[in-house]
Amino acid sequence: MQIKEITTNKSDFMDILLIGDEDETMINKYLNTSKLFALYDKSKLTSVCAVMTADKDTVEIKNLATYPEYQNKGYGSALIDFVCKKYKNDFKFLVLGTGENIRTLNFYKKRGFKETHRIKNFFTDNYQKPVYENGRQLIDMIYLKKFL
């Protein structure tokens, strides 16, 4: 397993980024100002993570995605561990916002994140089309935080 930082042509990764965030316009708002990390297993791209500085104490995961055929093999967790180690000396908190999908929320909670607040109607106000996950429309953005 190898994790590389991608510094050029980040939009080449749009297909996998769209798994974590299905609106390309929204992705383009953070892609250039985020650091993009790509995880490869035996030279095959399996997962990506985009991370942005939010303030002097806080880094934010803007996108985390694993191709469906590689999910549940530990790659997403490996990227979270990598990001925690990389930023723990310089920042206090790792935060992220996600839709109200119980599976995703449990994934992060199991890895040390706690819910802090929600942004009401974030998905209905900011996304061009309704977003559905597990058959439910995403409405609010739930924020989670982990101490580094």
Ligand SMILES: CC(C)(COP(=O)(O)OP(=O)(O)OC[C@H]1O[C@@H](n2cnc3c(N)ncnc32)[C@H](O)[C@@H]1OP(=O)(O)O)[C@@H](O)C(=O)NCCC(=O)NCCS
């Ligand atoms: C959530 C996600 C990044 C996890 O990546 P991964 O490489 O499968 O992660 P791991 O193998 O380390 O962990 C598997 C965990 O993810 C959960 N998971 C698997 N597929 C999932 C999916 N489609 N959506 C949400 N969670 C999922 C599993 O339930 C498992 O949880 P557990 O450890 O509590 O049992 C990945 O499933 C994914 O890209 N999902 C779709 C996009 C998404 O929801 N991104 C997060 C938005 S910020």
